[in-house]
Amino acid sequence: MEQAIVLAGNPNSGKTTLFNALTGARQHVGNYPGVTVEKKQGTCLSEAGRFEVIDLPGTYSLTAYSLEEVVARDYIVNENPQMVVNIVDASNLERNLYLTVQFMEMGLPVCIALNMMDVAKKRGVKIDTEKLSQLLNIPVVPTVARTGKGKQELMKVIASQPSGPVKPLDISYGPDIDQALDGMEQIIESGGFLTHRYRARWVGLKFFENDQQIIELGQKQDEKIASKLAAVVEQTTKHLRSTLDTHPEGVIADQRYGYVNSLLRQGIIQIHQDENRLRLS
Ligand code: BGO
Incomplete structure (x- = not known):
């Protein structure tokens, strides 16, 4: 049976690029019912099987503050996809993981495509993806959507995830x-x-x-x-x-960022000094 997955993430995290890498020419564009928000849908034929892929609108949060947020959230809740693939910009982890924790708070099956790994590397940033995966208790697959690197691994990880209820994340507020x-x-x-x-x-x-x-x-x-x-x-x-x-909204945002920062402080990110830069300085 063909399984449906959704691509979700912050604007500019590389969602569209990954969507194109996964679906190639097997895609079509329409609108979500009743709204003028573009809906991109395509088929991914991977080593791990055939998947229907939906590229959700880019969002920073999952509270109904914008039309994009409502559309993305409603689609996930109504269509109940096998997996929410959260595209996370590795060069901007803190901000991107703020959305990740919101998917996890909803109790959705989520995995991370840790994208822009080439950009992070160029900046001398090394990310311990295994540790991030352990701490969040969800799969994390490094990708470079622009070259397609990591896409087969990503689909294999998605295909290997057990179906059934997911333990939601409960942050203390x-x-x-x-x-x-x-x-x-x-x-x-x-x-x-x-x-x-x-x-x-x-x-x-x-x-x-x-x-x-x-x-x-x-x-x-x-x-x-x-x-x-x-x-x-x-x-x-x-x-x-x-x-x-x-006020509550402020406390909730602060605690979510606090949770993300507490993860990142546990040795997820290492900054390597560029040897050439050191020599030049
Ligand atoms: C431009 N690595 C690198 N280096 N770049 C990536 C990667 C990656 O893994 N993934 C995506 N990009 P979208 P949303 C651009 O368009 O997919 C780039 O909003 C440019 N365009 O190519 O659009 C991607 O769908 C001119 O960059 O993101 C794109 O999530 C100069 O990240 C940008 C430089 O990707 C956003 C970049 C005319």
Whole structure:
């Protein structure tokens, strides 16, 4: 059976280039239903088998702050692909992994195509891909999309991944938000609130991030539960303001970056001084 995978990542991470390397001429372009966002779809014939590949719009986050984010997120949730292939720019790891953790928080099957490895190398940056894979507990395959390097390995890794539920990543957002999320999770789960599509903790997180699409979907399903969740958010927001002079969205972004940085500090990146540059200086 043909399996579907999606390519997702920050703009300029090399998604389109990898899509072209994987699908060659076997591709077509259309639009996502109802919106003027381009949808590129193609077939990859690899040593590991045949795959339908969808190139999602480039995004920096998975909260519904832009049309691209809504389109990418809805597509993944509705179509349930075998794998989300997250193209990560190796020369800009911190920013790119910010999106990776959001895929993992959704509980999606995700692997990383660590792209632009040639650029990182030229800059004297060495990345321990095995360690990154171990720490994130997802596959990481180095690629150079421009030359096609790593594409066969990538498809082999995708084909070898077991299907079935994936253990989601739960980042700590500090005691106030964590405790609020615990309570919200119970309300969400017991009411079956949007849980046919999303995991409960993630729905709570989206209420904290003021994600209008999720809030409106929730209100349509159950006005009462939506109000209860909004009340928890309001109370926590007031508390965070008065005690720490901050707001939930800021805390959530800081903690996500904190999580990414804590990974990167564990010896993932080594900077090698360029010998020629040393000699010249
Ligand atoms: C231009 N290595 C290198 N060195 N470059 C890469 C790699 C890689 O592994 N992968 C992609 N690129 P997109 P999104 C360009 O277009 O696929 C390059 O947004 C240029 N164009 O060739 O478009 C790729 O789909 C003129 O570069 O990214 C492209 O994710 C001068 O990264 C850019 C220099 O790739 C973005 C670069 C006219």
